[in-house]
Amino acid sequence: MSEQTDDAEKTEDPTQKKLDDALKKGDVAKSQEVSTWFAMLGTGLVVAMLAPSAADGLHDALRGYLVHAHDIPVDGPALGELWQDTGTRLAAILALPLLLLLAMALIGNMIQHNLVWSAERMKPKLNKISPLAGFKRLFSSESLVNFAKGLVKIAVVSGVMVAVLWPHRAEIDTMIFRETGVLLEETRELILQLIAAILAVMTVVAALDYLYQRNKWFEKQKMTQREVKEEYKQTEGDPLVKGKIRQLRMERSRKRMMAAVPEATVVVTNPTHYAVALKYEQGMQAPICVAKGTDQIALKIREIARDNEVPVIENPPLARALHALLDIDQEVPEEQYRAVAEVIGFVYRMRERGSWRG
Incomplete structure (x- = not known):
């Protein structure tokens, strides 16, 4: 029940x-009738193509034993040699038909599924x-x-x-x-x-x-x-465990991102919904994004920037574009070179004059 x-x-x-x-356990779909069909086909092929030659070979191999039965020594070592010689000749004659039958038996199983090597079915239960x-x-x-x-x-x-x-x-x-x-x-x-x-x-x-x-x-x-x-x-x-792990990874990533904000050259804002922190030093091919976020994360980035006297520039179109295009540690794309260069140039000029307040 x-x-x-x-x-x-x-x-x-x-x-x-x-x-x-x-x-892996050897549990596969298998029809014994399909295997029987291929075995029958193999038998037909043997009878049709190999039976005449095999019969002639057996006739030639065994005829001598009947014709010269009285001359064949069967005492002592001669009997062993007789069996060995007879077995060798019969094996040579029947090898091809037997190989064909074996091949058809394998095909009958392989056509249903791939060969499976498993000891599961041999385990005692x-x-x-x-x-x-x-x-x-x-x-x-x-x-x-x-x-x-x-x-x-x-x-x-x-x-x-x-x-x-x-x-x-x-x-x-x-x-x-x-x-x-x-x-x-x-x-x-x-x-x-x-x-x-x-x-x-x-x-x-x-x-x-x-x-x-x-x-x-x-x-x-x-x-x-x-x-x-x-x-x-x-x-x-477990989805709950995976969610917890994902949350921990995001928190660690956020902490590393916030730790990089004080080293930024400038923070471009929306001003309230987006914030992207860019870093540029002499020798760099292009500025890179060290932090970005929206809403509460953007607010936190601006707070850290102001606490560490990092310039915060309001440029809503540029902030939205950079947030959509950039990932952390990614360089500013060429299409934004000019706009970013103007912002960084403005920051450098204000610092040289000593008039910038973070």
């Missing part, structure tokens, strides 16, 4: 992190050996669905085999009387017809089963709203 309740609460699509974690858990799995809805799919697949494949072989029933009855070469060739042709027909049916079965397994896996990965929130906290951090 609790599992059904949990599943009902899983209304949110899985996050990318949830999907990545599932992949109590529920795997629990009789109660095994009983529940045996009579679960998933087991019943798989049982029904198996019956349908057996019925369909059996029907296809009967439909292919029935027109050849007379030929099959007389095959035993044919020469070996003719018998093998006719058998090969019948097997290829069977595989082609089964592949045609299995294509539909594999496609439907893959869609079913993919949808079932995706539903399994869905999350509750609480899980989404917990994951967000783990990956992005």
Whole structure:
């Protein structure tokens, strides 16, 4: 009951992190019917392209044992050499067909998902050996669905085999009387017809089963709203903590900015809503912004400037433009060179006359 309740609460699509974690654990969408389809295709390719050459190779390799059976020593070390020689020759003949079947098996898995190397499925778990858990799995809805799919697949494949072989029933009855070469060739042709027909049916079965397994896996990965929130906290951090950290950083930045105001050359104001403190020294390419702010911060900048006898110049258009264009420690842009130069030049002239009051 609790599992059904949990599943009902899983209304949110899985996050990318949830999907990545599932992949690391080897939990991926996989249809056994797709793997079976590729295995069947590999068998068809082996029979169609490699069976004749493999049969000829086996014929040549084993014929000598039958023809010269009485001359082959099988005592002592000779028996070991015989097995080694036979095994080597058989491996060389069957290597290519086996490699093709292995490749098709890998393709059948890789086409559904990337290769996954995970030991998670190999870890011992109590529920795997629990009789109660095994009983529940045996009579679960998933087991019943798989049982029904198996019956349908057996019925369909059996029907296809009967439909292919029935027109050849007379030929099959007389095959035993044919020469070996003719018998093998006719058998090969019948097997290829069977595989082609089964592949045609299995294509539909594999496609439907893959869609079913993919949808079932995706539903399994869905999350509750609480899980989404917990994951967000783990990956992005608690919003309250992040807000507190952001506030502390802003306070530190503001303190550093206010500490730079006494070293400014001039403060350009709105006069009440904006304040931008500029610093210029001999050798600088252009003045730089050491502090800026609006409203209460602007008021604080003006107070610190006056307390430290830093000139405060009211120029509303320039103050608004500099506040919008500049960040802290950024140089004044070229389009504002002239206006800023006039302000700084005015400050220098007033200082030379000794008439400036901060």
